[in-house]
Amino acid sequence: MQTKILTEFVTDPQQHRIETAVSRGAYQAWEKVVREIAPDDLIELVKKSGIRGRGGAGFPAGVKWGFVPRQSPKPKYLCCNADESEPGTCKDRVLLENDPHRVIEGMAICSFAIESHQAFVYIRGEFVLAARRMQAAIDEAYQRGYLGKNIFGSGYDLDMVVHRGGGAYICGEETALLNSLEGDRGVTRIRPPFPAVEGLYGCPTVVNNVETLSALPSIVNRGADWWAQLGTEKSTGTKLFSLSGHVKRPGNYEVEMGYSLKNLIYEKGGGILDDKKLKVVIPGGSSTPMLTPDKIDTPLDFESVVTAGSMLGSGAVIVIHEETCIVWVTELLAHFYAHESCGKCTPCREGTQWMYEILRRIEHGRGTMEDIDTLLDLADNIEGNTICPLGDAAAVPVISSIKQFRDEYIYHIEHKKCLVKSDFRLR
Amino acid sequence: MADFEITIDGQQVPVTKGQTVLEAAQAVGIEIPHFCWHRHLVPVGACRICLVEIEKFPKLQPACATVAGEGMVVHTDSPQVIKARQGVLEFLLANHPLDCPTCDQGGECELQDVAFKYGLDYSRHQEPKHRFLVGPESTFDDLRIGPEIIRSQNRCIHCYRCVRLVNEAFMEDDLGAYQRGCHTEIKPPPGGEIRNLYSGNLVQNCPVGALTSSDWRYQVRVWLTKQAQVICPHCPDGCNLKLWTYHNRILRATAAGNDFVNDGFICDVGRYGYQFATSPDRIKQPMIRKAGELVEATWTEALEYIKSQTNTLKSKLSGSGFFGLVGESSTNEEIYAFGRLLRRVIGTNNIDHRLGRKRKLSLGRQVVERGIGSDTIEYADIEKADVILVIGSDLHAENPITALRVKKAIRQHGARLILANPRPTPLGIRAAQVEVIYKPATEVMFLLGLIAALISEAGKKPEAIDLEASPIEEFRSKHESSGQAAAICGVAAATLEKIAATLSNAENIVILTGREVEQHPYRDSIYLAIGNLQSLCRSACFAPMPTDSNSRGASLFGAEPDLLPGGVSVDDKAGYEDTWKGPISEMVGKDTIGILDAIAEDEIECGFIFNTDPIRVFPDGNQVKSILEGLKLLVVIDSFMNDTARIADVILPLSSSLETEGTVVNWEGRLQYSQAAIAPLFESKPGCEIIELLADHLGVKFNQPTPTDVYREMIQFLNGEMPAQTQAIGREGVLIKSTEKKAVPDLADIKYTPYSEDNQYPFVLLVGNADHHRGTLSEKNDSLMKFTSEPFVGINAAEADKLIVANGDLVRVESRYGKVVGKVTILKGFADGQVLVPDNFIELCPNLLMGRQEKVDLVKLTKM
Amino acid sequence: MILSPQAREKIVAAAKQYPQVKSAILPALHVANEEHGYVSDQMYREIADLLDLKCVDVAAAASFYTYFPKAPRGRYYIQVCRNISCALLGARHLSTYLQEKLGLKELGETTPDNLFTVVEVECLGSCTTAPMMQINDDYYENLTKEKVDQIIADLKSRAPGR
Structure with a gap:
């Protein structure tokens, strides 16, 4: 079965040009939407497709759009979240760089549904090529009248702006993204009010992930039912998985929801690097709990991964083999979250740094047995008590690794060294 | 509910x-x-x-x-x-340093209090504490981030109150949060300092010892101090201060919570402006002029001297040969007792308190009868307003806490602020929706233009105007078009129309005028025009802001030549004679101008000047000085040595306002009680006691040596219920209401006469206060001098180019009355042909440049 | 003025794209960074003046983001991804290899010829092509020792004056 939908043309080096993209059907869905579909019907269509947000939380996109108060006299905004920064995740970049017109078309469709006339794509600062490609594509789209004033003679106007981030993982969190886009420090905001009601510049705003938006042209062209029959009942459609780490063929793979983790690693990814033994898999980006090899048969959809004890997250599958120290991995991740905490709320600001420092101590052979329970308790004091999910994200790897590899922590503390040496060299 | x-x-x-x-x-x-x-x-x-x-x-x-x-x-x-x-x-x-033993916040630290109540007595944290270092070699993290503020970042708990206060409540731009995560630190912008007018509030609102004030640091443990509730003496906002004292020394001032008035904040002038109490300028003991020199004396010597001199003079002069001037920062009790001394003991109604620039007349009858400006506005009304129109006021500097209320209205419900001034003011950049700069002395034309625009707006939307009250047709026929007015006042007709549209759509308009109007030769015309404007709006109330902390108290409690306490005309004196147990004159006395003229004519030979310095503040100070020098006896009762005291025959040392209890009335008309924070310093005595001593020596004993005694008698002359004792005055104070009258618009009465320009003196003189200063009192506070200590002469860049001067170059400012010299400061946004001279520096006295009769003060500038 | 007229033009043009000027802070920082390779206090002030913004807002925002170095750096700014996917495939070794190769004692240092600065950064979103590094605007992926040698050699030969 054809499962390459979003990524169908990404390997074609010409796909980012509008001639190529249009020759393959780009902007047909957009034209159809503008000419034939009322915003309410469009929202219904998307609800019916069952597509859920691909940024990590998995919230149904159509429902999110439905929260935008239609009667509000304020302008409405769409922000495409292209601040892809969750370790392990690099699926959006593929779309942005190689098929920008699909992203633009998806953004346009969403804008039309929520009656927005101004859309922003917030691209992480380091993605220079992606930003250039998106800008060039937007310029082309303006030239061809797909964007700008009076699109397809309908009287509908839409402007689109590329906004580059500045290197801050937190800006992928929607409220921090809005602050950053407004020119403020990218700190998070408390919710409520939710962005759909009071978002960018205090106006109703939808923030959707690149992948979510990129699915829209296909959903419009081929129908909600077609999308809904792909994947599983509750997790519809296809999903991009970034397979990285200790696999033979890392890469971005688009498969139907419900595709098994085992097949992804062994079929698509060709198995574990150097035919070593699998130690652990992080299935949905660095902030999702680790899965041990006994969970290898888990189908990759939102529900099944939760049942297995983790989360689908952004679909970043990080494979880790037997010669890796789990304390080292956890320290690495803890460092990341401490580095990326925005500093607004106490548990995250102080807790992420503290956890990192304890882990560093253990990793360097200076840990104590009490540290293990302290770590668990600190993680517990962070989890659920912060403004945004970054705190939870930081707590997860700590809790998950201690729960599943407590013995390795004990060994580390007792022997003041790793059980297995994570000595990875350039090849 | x-x-x-x-x-x-x-x-x-x-x-x-x-x-x-x-x-x-x-x-x-x-x-x-x-x-x-x-x-x-x-x-x-x-x-x-x-x-x-x-x-x-x-x-x-x-x-x-x-x-x-x-x-x-x-x-x-x-x-x-x-x-x-x-x-x-x-x-x-x-990561908190837990340096509580050496932290100033100890005893009033919110972190300490919450930890005390809810915290554990151990910590599992074993890692080295994260340290913010000030410099590469320093492990000590105190960093001065403002003239008075020291930051200890390690103590910071990242509540961001300071940054949010600066942004949201103060609408300033000198503090931000930098970096992120646990490295987040609070700092001014690169190369800058926190020096906004409200900066001390950041220290007061810091829950921990991360921001401390250098005046208070390491002085005393907070629990060893005593506190007194004092009304700030620096401006008519009437802020409630808490003064923290230790062994009769004031160590700091904080905002006392009073939501009716200052809403939990005070400006830096109030916060650091307590230091004048111990200024070297204090007059420490009585002095008598002997052989041309002022020499120290005892109280008995001084009082006996005054007695004998006065009696000699009295034997040849009637009461009308005497006068009294009283400062507007005196308490109601002092003003009342001083008036009583003059009227009952000395036998004259020659008394006045109005000494400001150019101000010589009472409000015209027309204004008084119409009750213009008598609407009782409270702070709460500003907070509720949807449009606030400020005319002729640097509200930020003149009434900092009122300005904060305006900002609150903007912040909380999007109130629109319209500022109209002859020069740009700080509030313009920070908070105004429309900032209008009119040509100097054209306020009347600006208002007439606005009225014309409002009338044509009414043509579009008749429902916006109360037609019954406004004879529109009559208006129209008498009126010039907004275009003509616009040309004269230099404000674009489109701007006037925009403002008119805003006004006509508003439900609650508050109009405030300030110093520029209050001391304006056309003041009454301006008030009348505002009265007309009011009647064209659905609901507009108007408050003219007085100049000094107790200007309103001074006119209420009998410091004007024609009015007895309570605003009763001098010919209606019976009740006062009963209470004062003796006769008083029914002749209207002379006002300040009249007094000066009478001295020059040798009709007046003896005067008592209480807590004010006419040579420093009245126009043409040189002339005032030479007139006062002609007196046979000049008694000065003051806390500080000043130009007038220097020519006195006798000086009596007055306890400063912080050593004296009493009541004062703020701009709202709110009477509030102020405690004495410390006992009188040096040989000084509180005003009421001095006045009782003088009365006694001059032949009448009132037996009212304390403000409490005076208050009890004084309040009977006020309408309405007053608490019987000062102690019974609550936090809300007492709002003294004036009778409300609806103004009837009559444009025919409003006159505008342009001033004549003078090629020899091409600049218009504008007077204001330097940043963090107010009058000459602020200069006696070391902390405030850290913000601005250099007198300056402000002009725009184009004028500076013409004069070939740069920032810091000396220029002479000269009028036909006098000259001063100061360093040039180039001001942004200033119009050509204008010069700003601050009047808060001892060395620079703009009143020397002013003429008593001038409509506009014209000066010339010369490079030195 | 540190920012060139062209840069200033770009900044003003960027500001016009947004409903509120303040949104142009990040675009302005990018323009400044592209022109100078770092963004200084003076540039914050110039940006604030140009856009009529508060300097504190520009400076505070800039300090939040890691993408804008505060001080000049080498002509080639090498950012080595240190996060999980790259770390599993030798990122640590990559940065020590670069340091040794370029004779740098520690991270953040610049070679004496002002050509190279090496830093480690968090995940750059190139996880499926690990290990990787970013040099100025460009990503260099699936790195091996050989590739690194080649890249450094190429950059050296491209440098002016050689």
């Missing part, structure tokens, strides 16, 4: 719609700890110490940012809440 109830810890708690869980809990005395929450700021839910459990919510919620919903069941002490709270505290303390 409560809209519904929620349950907190089993208790039914009434809630007004929109209230947060924290506010509802606070209202009934249920304590929920909090750090980042501040009642003037938008909740950010950052510190997480206020997390509570709300049934049916999946996670703990921040009480500060959760709006209470009907039927909510909240737990503030469930095991989950306690664990989270202890967790947050442990996080906060993890």
Whole structure:
């Protein structure tokens, strides 16, 4: 079965040009939407497709759009979240760089549904090529009248702006993204009010992930039912998985929801690097709990991964083999979250740094047995008590690794060294 | 009224719609700890110490940012809440230096208090504490980030109150949060300092010792101090201060909570302006002029000297040969007792308090009869206003706390501020929706233009104007078009139309005028024009802001030649003679101008000047000096050595306002009671005691040596219920209401005469205060001198180019009356042909340049 | 003025794209960074003046983001991804290899010829092509020792004056 939908043309080096993209059907869905579909019907269509947000939380996109108060006299905004920064995740970049017109078309469709006339794509600062490609594509789209004033003679106007981030993982969190886009420090905001009601510049705003938006042209062209029959009942459609780490063929793979983790690693990814033994898999980006090899048969959809004890997250599958120290991995991740905490709320600001420092101590052979329970308790004091999910994200790897590899922590503390040496060299 | 109830810890708690869980809990005395929450700021839910459990919510919620919903069941002490709270505290303390023994905040530290109540007595944190270092070689993290503020970043708990106050409440731009995560630090912008006028509030509102004030640091433990509630003596805003004293020394001032008035804030002038009490300029003991020199004397010698001199003079002069001038920062009791001394003991009504630039007349009858400006406006009205029109006022500098209320109205419900001034003022950049710069002395034309625009606006929308009250046709026929007015005042007709449209759509307009209008030769015309403007708006009230801290008290309590205490005409004196047990003159006395003229004519030979310095403040100071020098006897009662005291025959040392209790009336007309913070310093005595001594020596004993005694007698002359004793005056004070009258518009009465220009003196002189200063009192405070200590002469860049001067070059400013010399400062946005001279520096006296009769003061500038 | 007229033009043009000027802070920082390779206090002030914004807002925002170095750096700014996917495939070794190769004692240092600065950064979103590094605007992926040698050699030969 054809499962390459979003990524169908990404390997074609010409796909980012509008001639190529249009020759393959780009902007047909957009034209159809503008000419034939009322915003309410469009929202219904998307609800019916069952597509859920691909940024990590998995919230149904159509429902999110439905929260935008239609009667509000304020302008409405769409922000495409292209601040892809969750370790392990690099699926959006593929779309942005190689098929920008699909992203633009998806953004346009969403804008039309929520009656927005101004859309922003917030691209992480380091993605220079992606930003250039998106800008060039937007310029082309303006030239061809797909964007700008009076699109397809309908009287509908839409402007689109590329906004580059500045290197801050937190800006992928929607409220921090809005602050950053407004020119403020990218700190998070408390919710409520939710962005759909009071978002960018205090106006109703939808923030959707690149992948979510990129699915829209296909959903419009081929129908909600077609999308809904792909994947599983509750997790519809296809999903991009970034397979990285200790696999033979890392890469971005688009498969139907419900595709098994085992097949992804062994079929698509060709198995574990150097035919070593699998130690652990992080299935949905660095902030999702680790899965041990006994969970290898888990189908990759939102529900099944939760049942297995983790989360689908952004679909970043990080494979880790037997010669890796789990304390080292956890320290690495803890460092990341401490580095990326925005500093607004106490548990995250102080807790992420503290956890990192304890882990560093253990990793360097200076840990104590009490540290293990302290770590668990600190993680517990962070989890659920912060403004945004970054705190939870930081707590997860700590809790998950201690729960599943407590013995390795004990060994580390007792022997003041790793059980297995994570000595990875350039090849 | 409560809209519904929620349950907190089993208790039914009434809630007004929109209230947060924290506010509802606070209202009934249920304590929920909090750090980042501040009642003037938008909740950010950052510190997480206020997390509570709300049934049916999946996670703990921040009480500060959760709006209470009907039927909510909240737990503030469930095991989950306690664990989270202890967790947050442990996080906060993890990197906190715990240098409590040497921290100034000890005893009033919110972190300490919350940890004391909810924290654990151990920490699991073993890592080296994260340290912010000031310099590469320093491990000491004190960093001066403002003239008076020192930051100890390591103590900071990142509640961001300071940054949010600066942004939201003060609308300033000199503090921000930098970096991120646990490296986040609070700093001014690169190369800058925190020097906004409200900077001290950041220290007061810092929950910990991260921001401290250099005046207070390492002085005393807070629990060893005494506190007094004092009304700030620096401006008519009437802020409530708390003065913290130790062994009769004032160590700091903080804002005392009074939501009726200062709403929890004070400006830096009030905060650091207590230091004048111990200024070297203080007059420490009585002095008598002997052989041309002032020499120190005892109280007995001085009083006996005054007695004998006065009696000699009295034997040849009637009472009309005497006068009294009283300063507008004196207390009501001092003013009342001083007036009584003059009228009853000396036998003259020659008394005045109006000494400001150019101001010589009472409000014209027309203005008084119409009751223009007599609407009683309170701070609360400003807060409610949807449009605030400020004319002729540097509100930010003149009434800093009123300006803060304006900002609150803007912040809370988008009120629009329209500023009209002859020069740009700080509020313009910070908060104004429209800032209008009119040509100097064209306020009347600006208002007439606005009225014309409002009338044509009414043509478009008749319902916007109360036609009954406004004879529109008559208006129209008499009136010039807004275009003509625009040309004269130099404000674009389109701007006038824009303002008119805003006014005609407004429901609650507040109009404020300030110093520029108050001291304006056309003041009465301006007031009349405002009266007309008011009647064209649906609901507009108007308050002319007085100049000094107790200007309103001075006119209420009998310091004007024609009015007895309570505003009663001098010919209606019977009741006063009864109370004062003796006769008083029914002749209207002379006002300040009249007094000076009479001295020059040798009709007046003896004067008492209480707490003011006419040579320094009255126009043409040189002339005032030479006139006063002609007196046979000049008695000066003051706290500080000043130009007038220097020519006195006798000086009596007056206790400063901080050593004296008494009542004062702020711009609202709110009478408030001010405690004495410390006992009188040096040989000084409080005003009421000095006046009682003088009266006694001059032959009448009132037996009222204390303000409390005077207050009891004084209040009988006020209409309305007054608390019988000063102690009974509550936090709200007493609003003294004037009778309200509706103004009837009559444009025919409004005159505009342009001033004649003078090629020889091409600049128009504008007077204001330097940053962080107000009058000459502020200069006696070391802390305030750290903000601005250099006198300057302000002109724009183009004028500076013409004069070939740069910042810091000396220029001579000269009028036909006098000259001063100062360093040039180039001001942004200033019009050509204008020069600003601050009047708060001893070395620079703009009043020397002014003429008593001038409409506009014209000067020339010369490079030195 | 540190910012060139062209840069200033770009900044003003960027500001016009947004409903509120303040949104142009990040675009302005990018323009400044592209022109100078770092963004200084003076540039914050110039940006604030140009856009009529508060300097504190520009400076505070800039300090929040890691993408804008505060001080000049080498002509080639090498950012080595240190996060999980790259770390599993030798990122640590990559940065020590670069340091040794370029004779740098520690991270953040610049070679004496002002050509190279090496830093480690968090995940750059190139996880499926690990290990990787970013040099100025460009990503260099699936790195091996050989590739690194080649890249450095190429950059050296491209440098002006050689």
